[in-house]
Amino acid sequence: MRITITIILSILTFSCVFGQNCKYLRKVKWHMKQLENEEIIKITKPKTLFDKFYKTAATHFVKTSNGYLMGLHLRRSHSAKFEILDDNPLIIQFENGKILMLYPRSFTEGRFIGLSLTYFIVPFYKITEEDLEVLVSNKIENIRIYFTSDKVSPSNRIEDDLGTYFQYDILSEKYKSNCMIPANCIVQN
Amino acid sequence: MKSSPVTKIFLVVILITTSGSPIFSQSTDSKRSYKRGKVYLHDRSILTVKNLSIDKSSLSFDYQNQSKKINYALDDIKMVRVASGNYAGRGALIGGGTMLLASLRALSEIQRNPYLTTKDNAGEIIAGFIVGGSLMGALIGMAFPKWKTIFPSNNETSRHKRPGISTGLSASQNYVGLKFCLNF
Numbered sequence: 001m002r003i004t005i006t007i008i009l010s011i012l013t014f015s016c017v018f019g020q021n022c023k024y025l026r027k028v029k030w031h032m033k034q035l036e037n038e039e040i041i042k043i044t045k046p047k048t049l050f051d052k053f054y055k056t057a058a059t060h061f062v063k064t065s066n067g068y069l070m071g072l073h074l075r076r077s078h079s080a081k082f083e084i085l086d087d088n089p090l091i092i093q094f095e096n097g098k099i100l101m102l103y104p105r106s107f108t109e110g111r112f113i114g115l116s117l118t119y120f121i122v123p124f125y126k127i128t129e130e131d132l133e134v135l136v137s138n139k140i141e142n143i144r145i146y147f148t149s150d151k152v153s154p155s156n157r158i159e160d161d162l163g164t165y166f167q168y169d170i171l172s173e174k175y176k177s178n179c180m181i182p183a184n185c186i187v188q189n
Numbered sequence: 190m191k192s193s194p195v196t197k198i199f200l201v202v203i204l205i206t207t208s209g210s211p212i213f214s215q216s217t218d219s220k221r222s223y224k225r226g227k228v229y230l231h232d233r234s235i236l237t238v239k240n241l242s243i244d245k246s247s248l249s250f251d252y253q254n255q256s257k258k259i260n261y262a263l264d265d266i267k268m269v270r271v272a273s274g275n276y277a278g279r280g281a282l283i284g285g286g287t288m289l290l291a292s293l294r295a296l297s298e299i300q301r302n303p304y305l306t307t308k309d310n311a312g313e314i315i316a317g318f319i320v321g322g323s324l325m326g327a328l329i330g331m332a333f334p335k336w337k338t339i340f341p342s343n344n345e346t347s348r349h350k351r352p353g354i355s356t357g358l359s360a361s362q363n364y365v366g367l368k369f370c371l372n373f
Contacts (some may be wrong), residue, residue, distance in 0.1 A: 085229065085233075085267070085268070087233075087267075107268065107338065109336070112333075148229065148233055148235065149235070150227075150235040150237060163233050164233070
């Protein structure tokens with residue numbers, strides 16, 4: 001009897017752990033306006049990319065009838081307004097030195113939410129199956145979010161040939177690999 | 190068949206309307222003017238401009254107290270956004286709503302506490318709070334303009350989505366017809 005119960009409990013625990021791997025959103029949220037005209041096949045739940053008290057970001061992946069997208073939910077408290085134009089890339093640098101450059105699907109502007117003037121913006125970047133494979137097998141070291149703004153002060157931004165950007169280093173080991181499972185889930189049938 | 194004077198006047202009015210509406214719509218589509226705008230250039234710089242005019246191929250605007258208007262061909266521009274309205278309405282709703290909730294909370298507290306009573310003019314005070322909150326919210330909301338992208342514009346999409354009325358006239362040797370179309 002004991003053995004039977006142990007086996008049942010083991011199977012249940014095992015299936016729960018594996019079942020949690022791929023988590024999907026059931027519907028498009030209010031801040032994902034850009035997806036309104038898309039035929040969505042599946043959307044993974046957002047996973048934290050970094051959390052630096054007043055600057056946080058989460059990523060998730062979307063499979064549409066036109067291909068894949070990577071959504072970036074970026075919150076910056078006490079931030080000036082900025083926009084992400086279709087030529088403002090997102091550069092992801094991995095621990096092994098690999099670099100991934102993604103371009104936004106369209107022009108994106110954010111909005112201020114809450115009383116602390118938190119600026120919230122959700123750009124969607126075009127991503128290929130090959131890019132997703134790189135995300136599945138590599139840990140992220142830092143990201144550069146390129147943007148366009150006449151409000152963000154020069155002390156809060158860095159510039160190079162590609163434009164103006166914010167750079168965030170991913171320090172937590174847990175967050176470094178947070179894209180791996182959702183990226184794998186979105187390419188699975 | 191002889192038509193009455195009323196019918197004639199009615200037909201003249203319809204003809205003026207049908208010929209006038211295309212002319213009016215053409216004039217509004219050719220050149221548009223806006224008080225405030227932002228011009229995004231290909232070199233990633235943004236110009237905050239005033240008195241912006243845009244037509245099918247170019248735009249002109251006042252920039253930083255320069256005496257002459259600055260002209261650009263649309264090919265040299267990445268994007269144009271203009272201030273179109275503000276958040277006064279939303280601000281008034283949030284401000285008034287917050288005051289209403291605070292007043293309701295105070296009223297429920299008074300009802301629960303036997304040592305507290307409402308004043309005779311409590312209704313007026315609450316109304317004053319709500320109006321004050323709405324005004325305050327509207328004032329704050331007015332400081333935040335709504336921005337609308339006017340270039341590049343998705344003409345195909347906007348044409349199909351824009352509600353309106355269009356009319357037309359067709360004639361031959363045997364008949365005269367009027368077309369009336371409602372887009373919604």
